[in-house]
Amino acid sequence: MNLKRIALAALIGAMVSGIAYAQTTTTHYTPNPSDMGDFDHHKLCTWKLTDIDLSTREIVSASLSFDNIRNWNAEPNVLHMYLFDNAKYNGVKGFFDDNPNNENVTDLTDDFINPRYHNGKDATGANAPWLINPGTASTFLVDKSFGTSATDYKYDFIANGKANVLTQYLLNGNNLAFGFDPDCHYFNDGVKFSITTRPASSPGGQYGNQIPEAGTVSLLAIGAGLIGSILVRRRK
Numbered sequence: 001m002n003l004k005r006i007a008l009a010a011l012i013g014a015m016v017s018g019i020a021y022a023q024t025t026t027t028h029y030t031p032n033p034s035d036m037g038d039f040d041h042h043k044l045c046t047w048k049l050t051d052i053d054l055s056t057r058e059i060v061s062a063s064l065s066f067d068n069i070r071n072w073n074a075e076p077n078v079l080h081m082y083l084f085d086n087a088k089y090n091g092v093k094g095f096f097d098d099n100p101n102n103e104n105v106t107d108l109t110d111d112f113i114n115p116r117y118h119n120g121k122d123a124t125g126a127n128a129p130w131l132i133n134p135g136t137a138s139t140f141l142v143d144k145s146f147g148t149s150a151t152d153y154k155y156d157f158i159a160n161g162k163a164n165v166l167t168q169y170l171l172n173g174n175n176l177a178f179g180f181d182p183d184c185h186y187f188n189d190g191v192k193f194s195i196t197t198r199p200a201s202s203p204g205g206q207y208g209n210q211i212p213e214a215g216t217v218s219l220l221a222i223g224a225g226l227i228g229s230i231l232v233r234r235r236k
Contacts, residue, residue: 024060026196027052031092034190039079039182041105042123043094044112046087046131048177049193054170057197062157062166064141064178068150069188079144080110080181081155083162085137085169087177088129095131096122097181108183112138132179137172139165146186 031047039045064081071077087093097111111117112132122128132138139162142155157163169176178193 024196024198029193031191035188036191039180039186041182041184042096042098042100044097044181045092045094046177046179047092048087048090050090050175052170053174054167056200058200059163059167060196060198062195063154065154065192067152067189069146069153069186070148070150071146072185074148077145077184078108079186080112081141082112082179083139083141084132084177084179085172086175088131088133093131095128096124099123105184111181112179
């Protein structure tokens with residue numbers, strides 16, 4: 001293969017990559033409150049997100065990130081994290097799994113697994129419907145401990161092999177929910193779910209019919225001109 005053919009192949013490859021890149025879309029979601037109430041150790045909570053349509057798109061990357069998160073003291077601690085197909089309440093909803101009169105936490109029980117509060121009563125004895133409907137699909141994400149020094153933490157769904165289940169949950173109703181059971185109290189400067197998608201591949205492996213962005217059109221025009229120039233020179 002001569003240099004002109006190599007250059008032509010490289011140019012076409014760059015154009016295809018550019019088209020795919022230009023069609024990616026990144027969306028960031030933040031809860032209200034943005035710090036999830038600093039993950040009060042007396043409460044577990046769910047954060048439900050809705051209207052995330054993947055019917056014609058596929059996930060390129062997805063992450064759940066925590067800005068400057070730290071535990072309030074140096075005692076043993078764990079933040080239990082889950083992904084749910086759905087939750088009862090939109091947005092952020094809390095549930096007492098420890099009596100608010102208890103100042104220190106010694107019980108690190110994961111109350112998404114333990115059913116002790118799944119019967120309509122919370123840790124205070126008050127009537128409180130459980131946050132997840134029976135039979136809802138769930139996926140354990142991670143048990144994460146933190147020190148007293150602030151740090152940025154990111155859970156990567158691709159790196160942890162959870163992209164497929166994330167896709168399945170979103171395709172079932174265009175929603176999902178995160179579950180957090182904090183044992184103990186985690187101050188932070190914000191929680192964020194980020195997802196990058198692109199047009200879903202067809203059976204032939206090509207991207208679906210999408211209207212190219214302005215930058216993509218420019219790239220195509222430049223590339224077509226260069227390819228034409230190479231072909232004209234070859235004919236001469």
